[in-house]
Amino acid sequence: MRTYNPGAHIANTGTGIGLTFFIGSSKSPCCGTLNNWKFFVTSIWDVTMHLWRPTSTSSYELIAQQTFTAAVGLNTPLSTGTVEVEIDDVIGWYTSGAELIPPSVAAGSSTQNQVLAAPVVGTEVPWAMTPDTANTYAAGAVVTASK
Numbered sequence: 001m002r003t004y005n006p007g008a009h010i011a012n013t014g015t016g017i018g019l020t021f022f023i024g025s026s027k028s029p030c031c032g033t034l035n036n037w038k039f040f041v042t043s044i045w046d047v048t049m050h051l052w053r054p055t056s057t058s059s060y061e062l063i064a065q066q067t068f069t070a071a072v073g074l075n076t077p078l079s080t081g082t083v084e085v086e087i088d089d090v091i092g093w094y095t096s097g098a099e100l101i102p103p104s105v106a107a108g109s110s111t112q113n114q115v116l117a118a119p120v121v122g123t124e125v126p127w128a129m130t131p132d133t134a135n136t137y138a139a140g141a142v143v144t145a146s147k
Helices: none
Strands: 019-023 032-041 045-054 059-070 073-075 090-094 111-115 124-126 139-145
Touching (some): 032 045, 032 059
Antiparallel strands (some): 019 090, 019 111, 045 059, 045 090, 059 124
């Protein structure tokens, strides 16, 4: 799964409150076990990282989520429990407060966001909005491939 360089990201994050983000261009190329998350934040707050699995062309089911109290800067918390990643799974995140993971000034990812009150595992969500391709976000996951 792709991770973007935190050094390229800007300090301000926008004014959205209670947004769920989804990085459509972070599709997993293979299967394996999630080792740890990687994300860069601009202030201390809880970040809930998500693993989404496609159920149709534009809908995804929330397969796993893990909440961390993030420190300012790069965070690389270990996955809590075993999270199995499949081909085409994608990552995302939720924060109950203001946006914490800043966008970069470089185009590249296909990120969508919507106000979604803390989705729970098993929830299927349509992600058919117009993607933001003008920014990338410093969020990702490290996966050990299955043998």
